[in-house]
Amino acid sequence: MNTVQCLLRQATVGPGTDDLLGLLDPAERARAAGLRHAVSRAEFVLGRATARLLVAEGWGPAPSTITFRAVCRTCAGPHGRLEVATPDGVVHVSVSHSAGRVAVAAALGVRCGVDVEKIALRGAKPPVTALSTVERAVFDAVPPAGRTAAFVRYWTRKEAVLKATGDGLTVAPATLTVSGPTEPPRVLSWTDRPAPELPVHLSDVDAGEGFLGALATLEVPHTVIG
Template sequence: MLLTREARVAGRPRADARDPLLRAMLADAGIPAPGPDGAPLLVRCCVTCGSRAHGKPEAPGALEAGWHLSVSYAAGVVVVALTDEGPVGVDVEDVAAVAHADVRPVLLSDDERAARPAWTDRDVARAWTRKEALLKATGHGLAVAPSSVTLGDPDAPGELRRWPADAGPAPSPRWAALDPVVDGLELVGAVVVLSGAAPAAPAG
């Protein structure tokens, strides 16, 4: 089962929008969540360095029950994905913000540039969300350069064509599109689930 939900942040601290959404999703999955004054709702662990100060977030109660989660924020929106199918990553981006940042140099591999000479802003945003969702699911985050990963055409279903050898075994991802609707904004997103694959082990 894969659950995804979104909420407007609307000027609130991110956790104030995220935590009620996550608690409702955990309840739908039959997973008890700690009380507001109890244990942390989310914990982090970096698979690269083992730090608990950053890295992939997980809800301890959910992880013990075999559920994984991922969180993304963009343009005043928070999106949470929760699944019992394997490690998950979610990312959502504002197309205009991605265009303004001009992420092409750090995003696209040589093969992607050669296969598609002309990239629209939406193409770039779609590729960014797919790559970031994948790297969130594996737990690497941006410790793996997005340009070292090659995906298929952004107009087609998600496809991993090349994975960097120094990042470990290539994952077997399943992608799903996730395009939140927010008035006045063009948002694109992606969800990746690594079915049948164990998440990367923390270092140390």
């Protein structure tokens, strides 16, 4: 079976992040200026700058000439999964960030989704309503000390898939069942799966100490470069 090369780059917010503003287009700079939270603003700037540099590295256009297009699958608004036209064809781009960590994936002609998450909870308990019945049974058998990491592993796999399909959180994560945290990543089932009915290929990625990540592509299996 043919595979697609999916370029992956990761970066961490740091003192030089503001220097990357010049790589963004006017609309992106305006969006960054509107973000009140300093970390969120830095993550956005770093994500878009890294995306431009990655596309330039892989397919040749100068970063300053790259214009990303985003059309929401649900409402057709100017947000959602990114893509950019290059001389080689359309490159699909996915950006994720968590706690100052940014991951960007890009693939030529194949839709992709990446997710990176810090191994931590935003509340007192894991939001287990995001898990399917099958996943919940596996999760409940995990010793308490390992449950945060187990939930984050589930979440990154699900989020990567939902980003690749363009559904995002308009689709309830519990309708999607992925393999258990200690098993090789794959989609097991999807209840009431929205169109298009395309095969989904899933892998875990090394997101650095204290983080977990996952990458998904539609139709075509991938090899990760980076």
